[in-house]
Amino acid sequence: MLITLTGNNSFMLQQRLNELTEKFAAKYGEFALERIDGEEVEPQVIIDSLKSLPFLASRKMIVLRSLGKNKLASGQIEQIISSISKELDVIFYEPSADKRTSFYKTLKKHTEFEEHNELDSRQLAQWLSSEAQRRGGQLALSDASYLVEKVGQDQMLLASELQKLLIYDHQITRENIDLLVEPTPQGKIFELLEAAFSGRQAAALRLYDEQRAQKVEPQAILALVSWQLQLLALVKAGGNRPASKIAKDSGKSEFPLVKASRLAAKITDEKLKLMVEWALEIDWQGKTTALDMDEALKNYLISL
Numbered sequence: 001m002l003i004t005l006t007g008n009n010s011f012m013l014q015q016r017l018n019e020l021t022e023k024f025a026a027k028y029g030e031f032a033l034e035r036i037d038g039e040e041v042e043p044q045v046i047i048d049s050l051k052s053l054p055f056l057a058s059r060k061m062i063v064l065r066s067l068g069k070n071k072l073a074s075g076q077i078e079q080i081i082s083s084i085s086k087e088l089d090v091i092f093y094e095p096s097a098d099k100r101t102s103f104y105k106t107l108k109k110h111t112e113f114e115e116h117n118e119l120d121s122r123q124l125a126q127w128l129s130s131e132a133q134r135r136g137g138q139l140a141l142s143d144a145s146y147l148v149e150k151v152g153q154d155q156m157l158l159a160s161e162l163q164k165l166l167i168y169d170h171q172i173t174r175e176n177i178d179l180l181v182e183p184t185p186q187g188k189i190f191e192l193l194e195a196a197f198s199g200r201q202a203a204a205l206r207l208y209d210e211q212r213a214q215k216v217e218p219q220a221i222l223a224l225v226s227w228q229l230q231l232l233a234l235v236k237a238g239g240n241r242p243a244s245k246i247a248k249d250s251g252k253s254e255f256p257l258v259k260a261s262r263l264a265a266k267i268t269d270e271k272l273k274l275m276v277e278w279a280l281e282i283d284w285q286g287k288t289t290a291l292d293m294d295e296a297l298k299n300y301l302i303s304l
Contacts, residue, residue: 007116032057038067137170196304218293231260
C-alpha cells in the first residue's frame with residue numbers, strides 16, 4: 001500500500017494517520033512501524049530504508065513526513081517510489097504539499113491519494129452528529145449546528161467539546177451545550193455586536209463586562225471588534241454574492257462570514273464606514289493618550 005495524506009485539515013489528517021498506523025501495528029507489531037522525518041534526511045537514507053526488508057515481521061510500514069519540503073529528496077520522488085520493497089507499506093504525510101510541483105503530481109498519480117480539507121459549518125455539523133452516534137450518543141443536526149456556532153470551526157476543539165458533552169450525557173441537548181460549553185472569544189464578541197446593533201444596550205454592556213471579568217483586555221476586545229468590522233465590510237462589498245464565494249475570494253473562513261451577513265443586513269454602508277473610523281480613532285487615542293479604553297468602548301457599543 002502506498003498512500004498519500006494531504007490537505008489543510010490537520011485534525012482529520014491526524015485521525016486518518018492514527019487509524020492506519022494503529023491498524024497496522026495491531027496486526028504486525030510496533031517494531032514493524034517506522035517513522036521518518038523527510039524534511040531533513042538525505043535521499044539515499046530514504047531509499048535505503050524503503051529497500052530494507054521487515055525484521056521479525058512479514059510486512060513493514062514507513063510513515064514519511066513532509067518529504068515535499070526537502071528539495072533534494074522531493075526531486076527524486078519517482079526514484080524513491082520505484083525503490084519501495086513489495087513487503088513495505090508507505091504513507092506519505094504531506095499536510096502542506098504544493099499542488100504546482102511535479103512532486104505533488106507524482107504522488108497523486110502513483111499512490112492512493114487522500115486530500116482532507118477543512119470542513120465548512122454545514123459539514124462540521126454533519127460530522128459532529130455522525131461522530132456522536134459513532135461514540136454511542138445522540139446529537140441532532142440542529143443542535144450540532146448550534147454547537148458549531150458557539151465554538152467555531154476548530155475541529156480539534158469541537159471534538160474535545162463533544163467528548164465532554166458525551167461524558168455528561170449521551171443525549172446531547174442545547175441546554176447541556178449552554179451549560180457546559182464556553183463560547184470562544186470571537187463568538188462572544190459577535191453576540192456583543194449583535195446585541196448592540198439590535199438596540200439591546202444592557203445586554204451589550206453585560207457581555208462586555210463578562211469579557212473584562214475573564215481578564216480579556218480592552219485592546220483585545222477592540223481587536224476582535226475590528227475583525228468583525230472587516231468581515232462586515234467584506235459582506236457589504238460582496239453584495240448579493242453568497243458567503244461561500246466571498247470566503248473563496250477573500251481567503252476567509254465561510255462560517256464567520258455567514259454570521260456577519262446577519263449583522264450586515266442591519267446597517268448601511270455609511271454607518272459601517274463611521275463605525276470603522278470611530279474604532280480607528282479609539283485605537284489611535286488608546287495608544288497615544290491616557291484614554292480610558294473601557295469607557296470609550298462602552299460608549300462605542302451603546303452608540304451602535
